[in-house]
Amino acid sequence: MPEVLVLIDHVDGVPRRSSLELLTLARSLGEPVAVFLGNGYSQARDVLAEYGAIRIYRDDRAEYERYAVVPKVDALTQVAGAVHPAAVLIASTAEGKEIAGRLSARNEWGLLTDALDVRIAEGRVEATQSVLAGNFTVVSTVSTDVSVITVKAGAAEAAPAPAQPAEQEIEMEFTPYATATRILDRTERESSGRPDLTDAKIIVSGGRGTGGDFSPVEALADALGAGVGASRAAVDAGWYPHSHQVGQTGKTVSPRLYVACGISGAIQHRAGMQTSKTIVAINTDKDAPIFDLADFGVVGDLFSVLPGVTERVRARRSAG
Numbered sequence: 001m002p003e004v005l006v007l008i009d010h011v012d013g014v015p016r017r018s019s020l021e022l023l024t025l026a027r028s029l030g031e032p033v034a035v036f037l038g039n040g041y042s043q044a045r046d047v048l049a050e051y052g053a054i055r056i057y058r059d060d061r062a063e064y065e066r067y068a069v070v071p072k073v074d075a076l077t078q079v080a081g082a083v084h085p086a087a088v089l090i091a092s093t094a095e096g097k098e099i100a101g102r103l104s105a106r107n108e109w110g111l112l113t114d115a116l117d118v119r120i121a122e123g124r125v126e127a128t129q130s131v132l133a134g135n136f137t138v139v140s141t142v143s144t145d146v147s148v149i150t151v152k153a154g155a156a157e158a159a160p161a162p163a164q165p166a167e168q169e170i171e172m173e174f175t176p177y178a179t180a181t182r183i184l185d186r187t188e189r190e191s192s193g194r195p196d197l198t199d200a201k202i203i204v205s206g207g208r209g210t211g212g213d214f215s216p217v218e219a220l221a222d223a224l225g226a227g228v229g230a231s232r233a234a235v236d237a238g239w240y241p242h243s244h245q246v247g248q249t250g251k252t253v254s255p256r257l258y259v260a261c262g263i264s265g266a267i268q269h270r271a272g273m274q275t276s277k278t279i280v281a282i283n284t285d286k287d288a289p290i291f292d293l294a295d296f297g298v299v300g301d302l303f304s305v306l307p308g309v310t311e312r313v314r315a316r317r318s319a320g
């Protein structure tokens, strides 16, 4: 069985759900080998074992926190040199894609980004991607021995498969480039208590149709345990932070359920959400393009529709 490297994306040792999805996907390709860089390994170890890592390479040197991206590329290059993996799987975040691009360029390995699915076919690793603003779905493979693949959150359902991983320290010298870009400051984002968009299984998003009042959107999100997204129109108006923007110039998401409230469905918004498994749209305009995409649609005012839906969800939840 080929080995498959998974770079673990974590916050102080708590692996993000996307990393557990990657470990699950890696098990379908071969033997998952986790690479854990930075602080908090003692918290992460049991979770990585629970999700099937057969081996964990780790390194807690301060460079991973102090310098941007390149130390992680150095570490992955070193581990891949020892393991000869069939693929390196990395979460499709802004940082993940930069690491993947550099790893691919440095080692001359083929790169596939924003994969919706990854599988082995005829001995090669294949990825499904949604391309050209989501208008086409393609299956791609690389012509090099190692594939570097960034995978969108939600591509697989994270499923435990307990293993007893061997643990190994990464021993290497950083390249001179590792310390080229120093991180001078970090500002912690205020937590809303809601799941991050890239981790959320359900997202409720609001657009210009909210008129700036996101309270019904947030109420439904809280009833569903969902994350809150926003269209660019809502973000540009200063109604919601850019970190919540979904679309071509925001985040690409693939949750199980995406609820678009007062969003017209412009192509740039669709590019970030149309691979969601189920899409529900609420819009006063029956001809809004979002309805072409939606699995379920409600033609109506979000301020009348959402409170009723939220009540029903709460009632169903409290009834168990």
Ligand SMILES: Cc1cc2nc3c(=O)[nH]c(=O)nc-3n(C[C@H](O)[C@H](O)[C@H](O)COP(=O)(O)OP(=O)(O)OC[C@H]3O[C@@H](n4cnc5c(N)ncnc54)[C@H](O)[C@@H]3O)c2cc1C
Pocket: 206, 207, 208, 209, 210, 230, 231, 232, 233, 234, 245, 246, 247, 248, 249, 250, 251, 261, 262, 263, 264, 265, 266, 267, 268, 269, 272, 282, 283, 284, 285, 288, 300, 301, 302, 303
């Ligand atoms: C280069 C570029 C990049 C872009 N990147 C992004 C991106 O990343 N993400 C993104 O979202 N956009 C992006 N855009 C902008 C995009 O083209 C649209 O302008 C934007 O998505 C529109 O946002 P919206 O749907 O909220 O607003 P609108 O298009 O104005 O739609 C508002 C909708 O709300 C409905 N509505 C109004 N009142 C109510 C109500 N009370 N109840 C229910 N429905 C109501 C209306 O019928 C309408 O359909 C980008 C544009 C460009 C040029």
